[in-house]
Amino acid sequence: MLSMLTNPTILGQIVVNGMSLSSIYILVALGFTLLFGIMRVVNFAHGEFAMLGGFAMYYLYAVFSLPWVAAILLAPLAVAIPALFLEWLVFRWFYQKMFQSMIGLLGLSIVMIYSALLTWDAFERNIPAAFDGILRFAGVILPIDRLVTIGVSALALGAFYFLMVHTRIGLAMRAAAQDVEIAGTQGIDTRKIYRVAFFVAILLAALAGALYGQVYAVSPFMGERPLFVAFIVVILGGMGSIPGAALGGLILGFTESFLGTFYGGSVASYASFGAVILLLIFRPWGLLGKPE
Amino acid sequence: MNSTAETVPVISKVRLGRSTSSALIGGGIAIVAALAIMPYLLDERFFYHIAILVCFAAIGASSLHLIIRTGHVSLCHAAFIGVGAYVSANVVMKLGFPFVGGLVAGTLAAAGLGLMIGPVILRLTGKYFVLITFLFGEILRMVFVDWQSITGGANGLSGIPAPAPVFAEPKYFYALALLAATACVAVCGRILSSETGRFVNAIRESEQLTECVGVPVIRTKVMIFVIACGFAGFAGALIAHYARYISPPNFGPLESLNLVIMNVIGGMQTLVGPLLGAIFLVLVPEFLRGYVQLQHIMFGVILILVMAFLPAGVVGVKDWVARRMIPHDRRGEQ
Numbered sequence: 001m002l003s004m005l006t007n008p009t010i011l012g013q014i015v016v017n018g019m020s021l022s023s024i025y026i027l028v029a030l031g032f033t034l035l036f037g038i039m040r041v042v043n044f045a046h047g048e049f050a051m052l053g054g055f056a057m058y059y060l061y062a063v064f065s066l067p068w069v070a071a072i073l074l075a076p077l078a079v080a081i082p083a084l085f086l087e088w089l090v091f092r093w094f095y096q097k098m099f100q101s102m103i104g105l106l107g108l109s110i111v112m113i114y115s116a117l118l119t120w121d122a123f124e125r126n127i128p129a130a131f132d133g134i135l136r137f138a139g140v141i142l143p144i145d146r147l148v149t150i151g152v153s154a155l156a157l158g159a160f161y162f163l164m165v166h167t168r169i170g171l172a173m174r175a176a177a178q179d180v181e182i183a184g185t186q187g188i189d190t191r192k193i194y195r196v197a198f199f200v201a202i203l204l205a206a207l208a209g210a211l212y213g214q215v216y217a218v219s220p221f222m223g224e225r226p227l228f229v230a231f232i233v234v235i236l237g238g239m240g241s242i243p244g245a246a247l248g249g250l251i252l253g254f255t256e257s258f259l260g261t262f263y264g265g266s267v268a269s270y271a272s273f274g275a276v277i278l279l280l281i282f283r284p285w286g287l288l289g290k291p292e
Numbered sequence: 293m294n295s296t297a298e299t300v301p302v303i304s305k306v307r308l309g310r311s312t313s314s315a316l317i318g319g320g321i322a323i324v325a326a327l328a329i330m331p332y333l334l335d336e337r338f339f340y341h342i343a344i345l346v347c348f349a350a351i352g353a354s355s356l357h358l359i360i361r362t363g364h365v366s367l368c369h370a371a372f373i374g375v376g377a378y379v380s381a382n383v384v385m386k387l388g389f390p391f392v393g394g395l396v397a398g399t400l401a402a403a404g405l406g407l408m409i410g411p412v413i414l415r416l417t418g419k420y421f422v423l424i425t426f427l428f429g430e431i432l433r434m435v436f437v438d439w440q441s442i443t444g445g446a447n448g449l450s451g452i453p454a455p456a457p458v459f460a461e462p463k464y465f466y467a468l469a470l471l472a473a474t475a476c477v478a479v480c481g482r483i484l485s486s487e488t489g490r491f492v493n494a495i496r497e498s499e500q501l502t503e504c505v506g507v508p509v510i511r512t513k514v515m516i517f518v519i520a521c522g523f524a525g526f527a528g529a530l531i532a533h534y535a536r537y538i539s540p541p542n543f544g545p546l547e548s549l550n551l552v553i554m555n556v557i558g559g560m561q562t563l564v565g566p567l568l569g570a571i572f573l574v575l576v577p578e579f580l581r582g583y584v585q586l587q588h589i590m591f592g593v594i595l596i597l598v599m600a601f602l603p604a605g606v607v608g609v610k611d612w613v614a615r616r617m618i619p620h621d622r623r624g625e626q
Binding site: 042090093094098099100101102103104105106107108109110111112113114115118119228231232235238266269270272274276277280281284 | 412413415416418419420422423424426427428430431434438549552553556585586587589590591592593594595596598599600601603
């Protein structure tokens with residue numbers, strides 16, 4: 001194993017895989033943690049929005065054969081804009097009700113999975129790769145599609161960071177995340193903040209689903225994995241903590257890439273579940289979260 | 293976890309439970325008798341099968357109800373049912389013990405596992421408990437798939453013998469299942485109406501306050517958790533020897549969720565809730581056979597509606613109507 005670790009080709013492969021996994025995980029987890037931090041909603045249906053993002057990408061890119069850049073930009077919007085109706089219909093009843101939201105949104109997740117199954121059947125669809133080929137750099141082989149995944153995620157994360165830190169609406173969201181009632185008394189329209197936060201969260205989840213669907217495949221059940229990931233990442237980093245989601249995503253992505261390469265996917269899953277359970281026991285508020 | 297707004301109805305419910313307990317026992321006996329006779333009147337294999345499934349669901353849901361009453365929602369209850377099922381099947385098939393041995397071993401194995409993890413995970417409350425049990429259930433499901441020599445892996449275990457040759461006939465197995473379900477529900481009811489039951493209610497309302505009054509909070513919670521897991525294992529052993537084939541999806545997160553749904557739909561504050569929920573969740577799929585997707589969609593919609601508007605479940609309709617009459621009443625956040 002040591003010789004494998006010092007082999008630059010394998011090491012480079014692991015790092016690139018780890019980065020691209022991490023970047024998708026962070027996109028999913030950021031939205032999840034945003035919804036939790038601001039609305040106190042545990043979105044068990046988060047993976048299903050990623051699934052819809054995958055299907056949107058499939059239709060836009062593989063069926064309507066739009067240029068890839070247009071497809072990856074439109075797919076998240078095609079999910080997030082109709083999702084605002086779902087926000088009005090379902091989500092708004094669960095704001096600030098943590099326990100009810102868990103069970104109720106599990107219900108929404110079931111509705112979405114089986115509606116998708118009625119519409120699209122269970123079989124997997126493949127989105128053709130947009131970029132094949134590899135890049136050789138200092139003896140390391142870098143698959144271009146992975147690099148593109150990393151790049152797109154980095155751009156999205158950058159935009160998210162800009163929105164949260166340098167705009168008035170981001171400031172309002174951070175204020176609402178700290179204390180909704182106080183934010184309301186300062187003249188912040190919390191209903192509007194909720195809607196914006198929901199829109200951003202779904203946008204990120206759908207983008208993650210579009211990227212994930214292109215690497216693997218698109219099917220009504222593909223949301224299960226992103227949900228698990230969002231769970232683990234958010235517990236690792238701390239529920240509601242945005243830097244925590246980034247840190248948790250990096251840790252999980254690299255752990256899976258390393259352990260998956262050397263010991264197989266099953267060991268990687270046991271290890272990450274085990275680590276998260278230990279963390280929940282000793283530090284339930286996560287690495288960067290705040291104890292309640 | 294609960295706001296003060298919800299404390300008052302619970303206290304009144306406790307009083308109500310005590311003053312009408314003899315009426316409840318009488319009603320319970322009448323219901324059990326009616327249930328016992330009903331399939332025999334219809335006398336058809338299919339109805340025995342449904343009735344047996346209701347009995348299994350009732351054991352699972354009412355034992356989960358015990359845990360939920362302490363204020364902890366466990367999302368891994370079906371995994372404990374799986375532990376009981378696999379242990380019992382192995383004890384009977386590989387070690388050659390009679391069915392009773394398998395039943396006892398399955399019950400003890402699930403209770404033992406509960407005793408091992410309970411003291412650790414029961415220190416977590418609210419959302420953290422939900423998350424950790426969700427992950428633990430997922431780990432157990434992975435173990436069921438990976439530990440092929442014991443569980444048969446993804447293919448499952450088949451050829452599990454019936455408890456006795458006569459019980460291979462659903463008509464006779466139903467008597468066994470009804471007996472088991474009645475005993476389980478009776479024990480759960482007895483626990484909840486005892487002093488321990490009042491500890492449980494107090495723990496749900498406020499752990500710190502209960503601890504200050506001198507109730508051993510963790511010990512009570514672990515005891516309840518172990519009993520509930522034991523019942524889950526007990527149900528698992530029965531399921532294994534009734535279905536005679538078990539595989540990991542029978543004990544996965546969706547099944548755990550179904551047990552929670554039974555509690556949620558029926559109502560989480562009285563033992564009647566999970567029983568109503570169990571009957572509902574077993575009967576509806578049978579009437580909607582051939583429309584599996586629609587049936588799941590319907591369950592999902594029901595979950596959303598119940599959680600959004602009726603957090604106390606069907607049993608709580610009366611309270612909900614009463615609450616609507618009072619203006620400016622804030623619904624409690626859980």
